[in-house]
Amino acid sequence: MARLERIFLTLTGIALFVGVLAIVASVAVGGVHLPGPTGRVDPNAVRQTPPFSAPGVFPEAPGRYRAVLLARAWAFQPAEVRVPAGSIVTFVITSQDVIHGFMVEGTDVNAMVIPGQVTTVTAHFPRPGTYRFLCHEYCGVGHHAMFGQVVVEG
Numbered sequence: 001m002a003r004l005e006r007i008f009l010t011l012t013g014i015a016l017f018v019g020v021l022a023i024v025a026s027v028a029v030g031g032v033h034l035p036g037p038t039g040r041v042d043p044n045a046v047r048q049t050p051p052f053s054a055p056g057v058f059p060e061a062p063g064r065y066r067a068v069l070l071a072r073a074w075a076f077q078p079a080e081v082r083v084p085a086g087s088i089v090t091f092v093i094t095s096q097d098v099i100h101g102f103m104v105e106g107t108d109v110n111a112m113v114i115p116g117q118v119t120t121v122t123a124h125f126p127r128p129g130t131y132r133f134l135c136h137e138y139c140g141v142g143h144h145a146m147f148g149q150v151v152v153e154g
């Protein structure tokens with residue numbers, strides 16, 4: 001084996017090892033995990049099934065809120081989530097028709113909203129402001145109009 005080849009293979013091996021180590025460390029120490037469905041709901045009966053039968057924003061504990069959102073072509077219900085600054089908001093979302101997306105600007109929330117599945121994502125809003133959320137999955141002619149906002153009050 002040529003010398004350069006050996007060096008190249010060694011470096012590749014080290015890079016692979018470091019990469020795998022980084023993944024293992026992020027899972028074990030950083031708590032990183034793949035997003036997955038956190039529940040199931042019959043998409044045909046979603047409007048009669050709690051909590052989606054009454055979407056809205058609900059206080060859970062001091063500084064903590066649960067925002068139950070229903071996604072449909074082409075709106076989020078409710079389209080506005082209002083919380084005080086410093087809140088931690090858990091969004092619980094499902095779709096009543098087709099696949100939508102849910103992304104909140106200024107946060108790392110970026111999830112799929114799939115009929116039949118319940119998507120749960122959490123975001124912290126330390127500063128007052130208006131944070132738009134939108135559907136980022138093409139869902140038909142009204143896709144571009146499918147958005148809402150989190151209003152964080154100071």
Ligand code: CUA
Pocket residue numbers: 072073074099100101135136137138139140143144146
């Ligand atoms: Cu809903 Cu795009």
